[in-house]
Structures are given as structure tokens and as C-alpha cells.
Amino acid sequence: MTTTAPAATRMAPVVWALGLTQIVGYGTLYYSFSTLAPQMARSFGWTEEWVYGALSASLLLGGLVAPLAGSAADRFGAARVMSVGSIGAALALVATALAPERLSFLVGLAGMEVASAFVLYSTAFAALAQINPLGAQRSITLLTLIAGFASTLFWPLTALLNGALGWREVYLVFAALNLLVCLPVHGWLGRVSRRQRASGPDGRATEVPPQIDGARAGRAQLVMLLAFALLGFVSSSILVHMVPMLAALGLGGSGVLVTTLFGPAQVLARLVNMRFGRGLSQPALAVIAAAAMPLGLVLLALSAPSAPGAALFAMLFGLGSGLSSIVSGTLPLALFGTAGYGRRLGLISSARLVVSSVAPFVFALATALASPRLSVAMVAGVGIASTLCFAVLWASARAVAPEGKGT
Structure with missing residues (x-):
């Protein structure tokens, strides 16, 4: 201490x-x-x-x-x-x-x-x-x-x-x-x-040891990159199209008001995590961050054009977005340690940006070919896949914890 x-x-x-x-x-x-x-x-x-x-x-x-x-x-x-x-x-x-x-x-x-x-x-x-x-x-x-x-x-x-x-x-x-x-x-x-x-x-500065190493580390890193890429697709699809998406779902003028809840929810999520999240493992936090986004989208798809449902969507999506910014930095450090940390962050950023660059077009195309509600459901499915990837990482981290690899 x-x-x-x-x-x-x-x-x-x-x-x-x-x-x-x-x-x-x-x-x-x-x-x-x-x-x-x-x-x-x-x-x-x-x-x-x-x-x-x-x-x-x-x-x-x-x-x-x-x-x-x-x-x-x-x-x-x-x-x-x-x-x-x-x-x-x-x-x-x-x-x-x-x-x-x-x-x-x-x-x-x-x-x-x-x-x-x-x-x-x-x-x-x-x-x-x-x-x-x-x-x-x-x-x-x-x-x-x-x-x-x-x-x-x-x-x-x-x-x-x-x-x-x-x-x-x-x-x-x-x-x-x-x-x-x-x-x-x-x-x-x-x-x-x-x-x-x-x-x-x-x-040399004190280093953080890896929690997952050896052959498991390579597989876990691929799962992590896939998880962040899928999460980037969800975030980019919705944030670029949020206002027109809400209007297409029947929210009308109230859609703009709903979007104002997104930013405060991001900040609130980070504040709560900083104050109360010390005992929470980073893989668990990643699961919470990823799960909040598709949960909000499912509620939006089921409740639209309900304004309270849209408001809850915006808060859940903001919560997930706020936490995902944190875990993009903390998760690779907790799982794989200090060695090669910069390159891992670069790979995560690359995976997210590459997928995010095409996500808005894919969402717009899906909306044109199907419907706004089905497009939202599609993105929610991608978010669920991301959550499952993070859950796999969480399970892997828990599996090696008894071997003294950290928590």
C-alpha cells in the first residue's frame, strides 16, 4: 500500500x-x-x-x-x-x-x-x-x-x-x-x-503480468479482436443513424429529445464504474458493456414508437458505450499484461475502425431492403454475438485464475 x-x-x-x-x-x-x-x-x-x-x-x-x-x-x-x-x-x-x-x-x-x-x-x-x-x-x-x-x-x-x-x-x-x-x-x-x-x-517500470498466456493467449486475443470489432459495428451503425432511425420508428420530434440522454448516460456509467467498480473484473465489465447495447436495441425494437422505451434504449446504449471505451484499454492489460500492450491496443483500434467504416452503409442498406425495426434487430444480433465473445474471455480468465495468473 x-x-x-x-x-x-x-x-x-x-x-x-x-x-x-x-x-x-x-x-x-x-x-x-x-x-x-x-x-x-x-x-x-x-x-x-x-x-x-x-x-x-x-x-x-x-x-x-x-x-x-x-x-x-x-x-x-x-x-x-x-x-x-x-x-x-x-x-x-x-x-x-x-x-x-x-x-x-x-x-x-x-x-x-x-x-x-x-x-x-x-x-x-x-x-x-x-x-x-x-x-x-x-x-x-x-x-x-x-x-x-x-x-x-x-x-x-x-x-x-x-x-x-x-x-x-x-x-x-x-x-x-x-x-x-x-x-x-x-x-x-x-x-x-x-x-x-x-x-x-x-x-524498468514494474510490469503487469499476463493473466492468460501460452497457447491460450493467441486464441483469446483473436476472440477479443472479434468481440471489439462486432461492438464497433453496433456502435457505429446506431450512432451515425440514431436520429433518422428513431424518426423512422415513429418517434418523430421526440427522437431528438431522446438522443440527449445518450451523452449523460455515458458519463454516468464511467462515474459509477470509477466509484463502485473496483471489485469488478475487467472481463465481467466487458460483458456488461457489450450486453447493455443489444439489450437497449431489443427494447427499442419491441417498444417503438413508445417514448419511454426509446429513452430507456438511449440510456442503456449510452451506458454500454461509456463502459466500452474503458474496457478497450483495461481488458487487454488485465488479460495479457504490459508486454506488447501498445500493439494490442492498435489491433483493437484497427478492428473497430475497419468495421465501423462500413457499418453505417450496411445499416442503411438493410433498412432500405427490409425495415427500420428489422435493421435494429439485426444490429442487436451482432451485439449479442459480441457479448458472447466477451463471455468466452471471462470464462477463460476465470479458468486460469486458480493457477495464480491473477484476477
């Missing part, structure tokens, strides 16, 4: 500093896009659908690069990788802002999403694990709570700036934020990480 408490105290400024860079990163590289997309479309003579298609392709590219970013974090240190990513993000934002025609705009947008792989959650989680491995799970929970305010802050901020400037000037302002705010913080975190490693035995 006496050895871990000081480390936990020192982690507070680290987590808050990383939280700041995650808010700026997600705000400038992701959440701002929907506000600026109409102006972008007019600038290049595109429809908004084409602009969002360009974003989907860029997200796919970012997902393919994510494992490389994770491996670099393991090899060179996550904070150093994030410093390089901050420079890359600033350059990509500038390139996009100055793009004179469509092709250069696409290149700049692709650069933004590639940079995202180096500065957002996956690499940030790896940084926390490298600085304080034994306290990383709690730090990850707090980080997701802080970063959850990115959309709350940057949607109105982007709209305010866009009203006074154009979308190009907004991106130039955002490039400056990545250079002047994120880069110095990531540089400081690099120094903290090096000092932490130097203070450990033999110049």
Missing part, C-alpha cells in the same frame, strides 16, 4: 494533462468534422454524402495504421509517439485547410485520421500503462471520463468559430492548438515516463 499510493498521487496531473490532449485531439480531428462538413462540401462542389464518404475512407486508413502506431509506442515510448503525432496532426490540419482542390483535400483528411492513430485513446492508454502499470486501469477510467467532454466542448466551439471564420481558418486554429497545447504536454509526459522507468528495478 505504501508503494502504490504515492504513484497514484503523482498520476493525477498526468491523467489530467492527457485528458486535455484527448479533448483537443478528438475535438479537432473528429468531432469538429460534422459541423464543418456542409461548408467543405460547398467548397469543392460535392454533396455532403461524398464528404462523409471521404471521412469513412480516411477512418479506414487510420484503422489500418493503428497497429503500427501501437508497435511504435511499445518500442519508442507512447509519449514520444504522441509528440510526433501532434506534429503530424497539425501539419495534416494545415494541409486540409489549404487544399485547393478535391484530391489534396482527401490527402489532408487522410493525414488527419492517420495522425489520430498516434495521439488518441489507444496511444494515450499505452502511455498511462508505461508511466504507472499497476495503476493504469483506474487512470484509464478517469481519462475516459475527462475526454468524454470533447464533443460537449468542441461542437459549440467549432460552430462559434465557424460563424466568425470559414472552415479553413477553423482548421488553422485547430492546428495551432495541437502544436501549442498537445505537443508540449506530450513532451512533458515523455520526460515523466523516462523518469518512471529509471526509478524502477534495473531501469
Whole structure:
């Protein structure tokens, strides 16, 4: 107890500093896009659908690069990788802002999403694990709570700036934020990480041992990747189409009001987990996170157009979404330990982004060919499959626990 408490105290400024860079990163590289997309479309003579298609392709590219970013974090240190990513993000934002025609705009947008792989959650989680491995799970929970305010802050901020400037000037302002705010913080975190490693035995930080290793680890990692990919399909399908989906199910104007419950439910789930979830294993938390989403969808499909049923759906879906952000960082650390942690996070991010890039199209196609209710049921089925995968991981972890592999 006496050895871990000081480390936990020192982690507070680290987590808050990383939280700041995650808010700026997600705000400038992701959440701002929907506000600026109409102006972008007019600038290049595109429809908004084409602009969002360009974003989907860029997200796919970012997902393919994510494992490389994770491996670099393991090899060179996550904070150093994030410093390089901050420079890359600033350059990509500038390139996009100055793009004179469509092709250069696409290149700049692709650069933004590639940079995202180096500065957002996956690499940030790896940084926390490298600085304080034994306290990383709690730090990850707090980080997701802080970063959850990115959309709350940057949607109105982007709209305010866009009203006074154009979308190009907004991106130039955002490039400056990545250079002047994120880069110095990531540089400081690099120094903290090096000092932490130097203070450990033999110049290495204390490592978290794997709970599942040997031949079982390979199979468990494949199940984990499949589980997160399926969960990414569920999340992306519904979040992109939530408002029109609720309208198609007969909610009408009340559908917009229902969606406002999603964000608070995300934050509440993270708060409750941080306060009361210490005794809960990470595989069990993953099952709860995954199960909440299809449960909400089943209730929506059965109760629509009932407003109370839709409200319960939004709260359950927000709960699952909020917890899934946590377990995407804590589950691989708990099951497989510190070694290769960055690369595992990159693979998880890749699996989710690749599937998420096509999920909205698949949902729209299913709705056109069948009906909104059947489409919701289809996505719920995918969510149930994800839950079963996480349940398999939970059972595997419980099976090896008596052998002294951890809890």
C-alpha cells in the first residue's frame, strides 16, 4: 500500500494533462468534422454524402495504421509517439485547410485520421500503462471520463468559430492548438515516463503480468479482436443513424429529445464504474458493456414508437458505450499484461475502425431492403454475438485464475 499510493498521487496531473490532449485531439480531428462538413462540401462542389464518404475512407486508413502506431509506442515510448503525432496532426490540419482542390483535400483528411492513430485513446492508454502499470486501469477510467467532454466542448466551439471564420481558418486554429497545447504536454509526459522507468528495478517500470498466456493467449486475443470489432459495428451503425432511425420508428420530434440522454448516460456509467467498480473484473465489465447495447436495441425494437422505451434504449446504449471505451484499454492489460500492450491496443483500434467504416452503409442498406425495426434487430444480433465473445474471455480468465495468473 505504501508503494502504490504515492504513484497514484503523482498520476493525477498526468491523467489530467492527457485528458486535455484527448479533448483537443478528438475535438479537432473528429468531432469538429460534422459541423464543418456542409461548408467543405460547398467548397469543392460535392454533396455532403461524398464528404462523409471521404471521412469513412480516411477512418479506414487510420484503422489500418493503428497497429503500427501501437508497435511504435511499445518500442519508442507512447509519449514520444504522441509528440510526433501532434506534429503530424497539425501539419495534416494545415494541409486540409489549404487544399485547393478535391484530391489534396482527401490527402489532408487522410493525414488527419492517420495522425489520430498516434495521439488518441489507444496511444494515450499505452502511455498511462508505461508511466504507472499497476495503476493504469483506474487512470484509464478517469481519462475516459475527462475526454468524454470533447464533443460537449468542441461542437459549440467549432460552430462559434465557424460563424466568425470559414472552415479553413477553423482548421488553422485547430492546428495551432495541437502544436501549442498537445505537443508540449506530450513532451512533458515523455520526460515523466523516462523518469518512471529509471526509478524502477534495473531501469524498468514494474510490469503487469499476463493473466492468460501460452497457447491460450493467441486464441483469446483473436476472440477479443472479434468481440471489439462486432461492438464497433453496433456502435457505429446506431450512432451515425440514431436520429433518422428513431424518426423512422415513429418517434418523430421526440427522437431528438431522446438522443440527449445518450451523452449523460455515458458519463454516468464511467462515474459509477470509477466509484463502485473496483471489485469488478475487467472481463465481467466487458460483458456488461457489450450486453447493455443489444439489450437497449431489443427494447427499442419491441417498444417503438413508445417514448419511454426509446429513452430507456438511449440510456442503456449510452451506458454500454461509456463502459466500452474503458474496457478497450483495461481488458487487454488485465488479460495479457504490459508486454506488447501498445500493439494490442492498435489491433483493437484497427478492428473497430475497419468495421465501423462500413457499418453505417450496411445499416442503411438493410433498412432500405427490409425495415427500420428489422435493421435494429439485426444490429442487436451482432451485439449479442459480441457479448458472447466477451463471455468466452471471462470464462477463460476465470479458468486460469486458480493457477495464480491473477484476477
